[in-house]
Amino acid sequence: MKRKLLVFVFLFQAFAIFSQVSNRIEVSGKIVVDSDDLEGVTVYNSSANKGTITNEKGEFVIEVALNDHIEFGALQFKDFTVIIDEKIIDSKQMTVFLVEDVNKLDEVVILPYDLTGNLAVDLESVKTFNPNMEAIHFGIKHSSAYEFSDDIRSNVENIAMHSQGQTMVNGLNVINLVGLLLKPLFRSNKSKEGKAKNASVNIPINTLTTYYSELFLNENFGIPINRFEEFITYVEANNLDYSLLETGKELQFLEHLTLQSKQFLKPKSEKD
Known part of the structure; x- marks a missing residue:
């Protein structure tokens, strides 16, 4: 009886693990940053212990599931973690806007829509704005698509x-x-x-x-x-x-x- 119970528990756990793996889907993503440092940004799914890096265009593909933790990091950026929500799962797309500020990642915007563009303004050249992030504009149609x-x-x-x-x-x-x-x-x-x-x-x-x-x-x-x-x-x-x-x-x-x-x-x- 004990052996049957142990076998049942083992099979149940194995099935649960297999279900989590099989439920993951591929999401196409893109990194957008105000520099040429698009390639080599680490994109790591800490929930699945799997990762990838961006190509020369800042693009990446990674398998995710609902509530997975996706970590973005590079030497020139501060590490940042994003939790996958249903909108990203449904669209199977994710665009990540990174804003550099000397070894610091001040803002990250996650969009489940296929939008791209260089949205950062050179703060040093904008004299009529206050310094830091005051000169950045993002057009938002649906605010629920963003995380800051x-x-x-x-x-x-x-x-x-x-x-x-x-x-x-x-x-x-x-x-x-x-x-x-x-x-x-x-x-x-x-x-x-x-x-x-x-x-x-x-x-x-x-x-x-x-x-x-x-x-x-x-x-x-x-x-x-x-x-x-x-x-x-x-x-x-x-x-x-x-x-x-x-x-x-x-x-x-x-x-x-x-x-x-x-x-x-x-x-x-x-x-x-």
Whole structure:
């Protein structure tokens, strides 16, 4: 009887292990980074003890299952772990945006959609922006597709409150989102705050960042693509309170932009 029981337990464990292995699927991924260091980035599935590296185009293929831990690492980046969710499983695609900052990986964005592009702006050359990550724009159509690592704008994390906290949406830190995508559009030189009406004209935005910023405002606020700069100017010209750009006021700033966008989109007859 004992032998039969031991054999049954052994077969059950073997079946469970086989099921986990057989349930893994291949996911095609791509690394995007503001440098030529696309090749040789380690992509390691610590849940399966298997890994791979990116090719010269930053592409990789790895087998994953739901809730697997995928680690990205290279000498020039800080190691970062991503937990595979259902959206990545369903799409079988994953694009990882890496932002370098001298041996430091400040931001990682995971997309289960096939989007690529160089989204990092050379911070040294952008004089009208605050240093660090303030000059990075990502256009987000569905915020649940993204995961952000903590940065200097992140509050102290209370894991117990995530189920009820209002700043987390499908795992996305809304405060980080506002800090990355919206604030940079309205940040001018603080010493020239009195010239707010011309602030948007002085902001150097290259083609890629303009494209992704336009998409973000279009998808989330309904701003037409061809009225992108007009909306920026409108918000700043209507007594924009620049204190809303301070850390800790992200939600108030988001509410302000929502109200401004509604006013901006009204027909001229209603505005008058």
